[in-house]
Amino acid sequence: MFETAIQTFSSPVVLFFVLGLLAAFARSDLAIPEPIAKAMSLYLMAAIGIKGGVAVAKSGIDGTVLSALAAGIGAGFVLPLFAYAVLKTFGKLDRINSGAVAAHYGSISVVTFVTAVEILTGQSREPGGYMVAVMAAMEAPAILAGLMLARGVGSKDASVGGTQSTGEMMHEVFTNSSIVLLLGAFVIGMIGGADAFEPVSPFFEAGFKGVLCLFLLDMGLIAARRMMDSRSITWRLVVIAIFLPVVNGLVGTALGIGISLDSGSAATLGVLCASASYIAVPAAMRLALPEADPGIYLTMSLSITFPFNVLINIGLISAFAAYLAGVMP
Amino acid sequence: MFETAIQTFSSPVVLFFVLGLLAAFARSDLAIPEPIAKAMSLYLMAAIGIKGGVAVAKSGIDGTVLSALAAGIGAGFVLPLFAYAVLKTFGKLDRINSGAVAAHYGSISVVTFVTAVEILTGQSREPGGYMVAVMAAMEAPAILAGLMLARGVGSKDASVGGTQSTGEMMHEVFTNSSIVLLLGAFVIGMIGGADAFEPVSPFFEAGFKGVLCLFLLDMGLIAARRMMDSRSITWRLVVIAIFLPVVNGLVGTALGIGISLDSGSAATLGVLCASASYIAVPAAMRLALPEADPGIYLTMSLSITFPFNVLINIGLISAFAAYLAGVMP
């Protein structure tokens, strides 16, 4: 535990995130230009997609991969239900905002995933390459679940967002730029395989961690600024933004060990369940559920859950996975 | 032939281009931020220029280089005449637009060149480094030829564009940012030579193919969106946008073999003749011939000829060069 914490806090990736948080809290004018932040997020999606695709091309698709995929997709549909219930009762949010926030917590954060992989690899427990496929598969289901919850399944809704047909909604969800790029790069990686990717690996692999440092610097800046500006966040929502990742992380990890994943992969499934989206889902919500308040869902996922996961929860989940793997060998 | 196609379609560079086309046709909101796209194009120019300059510094300038240069420049002046005739008669364009389009087809596309070099290198037929010099030399002549055709040689033209003096026009063509950067980096490469460039090679060489992937992703997106929005394109122009690269490619390749270039270099000369500019020439036209319609010249060169060249014609030209080299050893 303690060692893990040390490891976490000597990782440059985490240190740059902390630098971003501190700089924003000190009201520095440090800022990454918007087009660069966007380009870094696209780069990270492409690089992760390719890496996963090449890994799956090498390993093939076997029983483990299929059961991990099924577990991930299942969690993507079920976790928003639990989150919705908590948000509506304890959190006192209305239906639309509960559904929107639930979608974020059911879906995944690519950067949290990557940070977890970094940290687990540092502990010689690198998760299977197929976990990228699991992650990609977990992006969309929660968006659909959250939208149904927000709109009331079956009910005809007269609100502005509701005038959109389900077909349009599905189109917008599945053509969302992050999802297209992640899946597209994954398929490209599978088609090309390791040989084809050797020439581009200096760009997509060697540069990856450095870009991640600067991206996390920016996320630290944005998360802290958003927290300082936030008006819609109550203490109840803060509690939920810590409670959900803890519970979802434990559930996901146990599920992973339960379907016999190695401890690194199980921890990664836990992290995926614990993480809340702040790239793909907000973009989809802005289109499909514009009445929901970004001041709530972005502040919870980006300003509270994300730092909590990166700084603390990944360490907890990793320790829990190691413990479970020891108990049930 | 068939093998070449396979090779083409397992190249990550080409696959990212196809991903861009598909994403845009599926109406995804995927987009590369504008400043990044521009920066990638500048990076590619600088990297290619340096590489060519270093290659020529190593090899020196001999008879082969000089005859390849002469062939390229000659083609740059002659090809627009043929293109102009086809565009004006079969294409039914007016004089100004025929001249503008002819300038694009007589000039070259740097990215098509680079993609061809990738593919030929994959077939162990890497063209000579001096071909970069040939490419650079081919950028401008066709612009001048096209402008003369568009304005009617010698005639005093009262149109708005025509109020510009020839001196101003030449200045704008030769200070065009892509031409300045490509030539400037070429000269820098020649001055510094291989030793001086070793320290910057991780940036300009190792990163090159990865940047090219993302740039082609963007070109795929833009080409497809432009095609879907296009209003000014007739079936006659579509035919010409396929016909010209085929004919120019065959002519250029034969010319290359005729002046005794190796088969890879001859194929590259063919690709240069076949390719149509969509970076340097449109920028020059917007200034020097603002009455010409970008909806015509950009759609033809970027949305039709470029994908045709990348996906099909480079393979054809490469096979033709191999065939000719075999026949005339």
Add this chain to the structure above:
Amino acid sequence: MFETAIQTFSSPVVLFFVLGLLAAFARSDLAIPEPIAKAMSLYLMAAIGIKGGVAVAKSGIDGTVLSALAAGIGAGFVLPLFAYAVLKTFGKLDRINSGAVAAHYGSISVVTFVTAVEILTGQSREPGGYMVAVMAAMEAPAILAGLMLARGVGSKDASVGGTQSTGEMMHEVFTNSSIVLLLGAFVIGMIGGADAFEPVSPFFEAGFKGVLCLFLLDMGLIAARRMMDSRSITWRLVVIAIFLPVVNGLVGTALGIGISLDSGSAATLGVLCASASYIAVPAAMRLALPEADPGIYLTMSLSITFPFNVLINIGLISAFAAYLAGVMP
């Protein structure tokens, strides 16, 4: 001397700077997009900070480091006084502009520093890694000294800029984005040490010189355009913009040799004294001294002193340091 000049002018970094100058003088439209320029400057700060931090983590902080730090900070407070006197008398500037310009010359230019390190390393006289710490420590003192000179120490000033409290002013100086990033990355480098940085070194180290080439291309473009547009620059200011770096460079180098630094580190201290800030200080002045004219301080530091330092003065200082080190062994 002559050899040094050759070395300087075959360095790709310097050649790209010259290309930028020439392109702008030829009125080419070549331009690096603004967000990219900003991102490159952030990248350079982060990379230099990390490198310095890792170097100090390795070497530790000993007497040499401490005396170099003290010399740098001392120079940061003293050099602006001399500059202010020259600017006010010979330069005929008013108090506010004299103070603003003095702050620029007392502070340092990160890019000049990096270029000097490149050139010295090429001569096998790489300065100590702790010089990054010296550079970072020299950024702020001159800003404070310059502001006090501009506002008249102790006097209550009724001007708009003067309505700002000293506390606010200090806050703005020390939360300036370049200072935060440079120092933050330095601390991150010290905490992580060499092991932690191995994974990010392809991004921050291997890519460094290439990015520096493009950044200097942009600085060349901007410096030349600013010079051509400039209206407020008199011949007296041009003389000062050459005179100050020569004198400050000699003083700094002698100081370095005097406190027993090796000849490379002493030359670097000289270059730091000779260089004038054009990133951190202008940004701080715009906030803290908005009545000062950027047309004066930016044109002097960026368009005259910076090219003079890069193209000529670094060579002179390096030769002087070698000479002094020989005389006083």
Add this chain to the structure above:
Amino acid sequence: MIETVTRKRIEILADKALQGRVTKAIENAQITGWTIVPVTSGKGREGHWREESVMGTDKVFVLTIAAEDKAMALAEELAPMLTNLGFILSMWDVQVIRGERF
């Protein structure tokens, strides 16, 4: 002297993600064109926002020039979005050359 005619210029501040709804309304009102101007941050009753393109919080100004009747029809169509989606609309009279274009 050159002849000018009076038209309405309408400016709508909208979420970039929802820009398509505004331009669709413009086309429904049979107005010939529109132009998008970027904006980078702002503050209103709902607090402060900044352009964060990674999270999609960007906004844009949609500008359009139209004859008064079409302008009012557009305002009418956009009114519900102003309330529900936090858009802002302002308009004023401008003189244009070659008024038949608008």
Add this chain to the structure above:
Amino acid sequence: MIETVTRKRIEILADKALQGRVTKAIENAQITGWTIVPVTSGKGREGHWREESVMGTDKVFVLTIAAEDKAMALAEELAPMLTNLGFILSMWDVQVIRGERF
């Protein structure tokens, strides 16, 4: 037909570094909001400037819509900066929907 009310629209060209002074003045005038529009270059009596974000020479347009009295109060407060810091201010009448917001 939809109801509109008349408000002042004020536009201030200011250094990006000093944007905060303008928005503070807007808040002091108790105006509900503002929006920032980027600008990239310009020319005036002091010569040519270009957006150079590395050196911090950027400028921005600060836009705000307010009732006439508040608008005039804001203009009054900003007047010294117009002279000392080279800001530019222009304002005109616009029609807005849901005028109670402004």
Add this chain to the structure above:
Amino acid sequence: MIETVTRKRIEILADKALQGRVTKAIENAQITGWTIVPVTSGKGREGHWREESVMGTDKVFVLTIAAEDKAMALAEELAPMLTNLGFILSMWDVQVIRGERF
């Protein structure tokens, strides 16, 4: 109360590549300054365009504030470009402070 004077504000949508022709016309009309605002996309009778800086299809807004007579002289000079090059011009009255600057 602070004194304002009335000036014309002119806004020209032009190709970025041809921006220099517009600013030259402004200088010919002896107007003291101008400011450039970026635009990112638009639609008109010639169809849809998007900022594509690689291919140079970008457009910009050129803004300038001037006394009425100079504004009309500028409009006169720009009129042919509006037709030939697809530029768009609109203008309206604004109040400015320190009117002697414009």
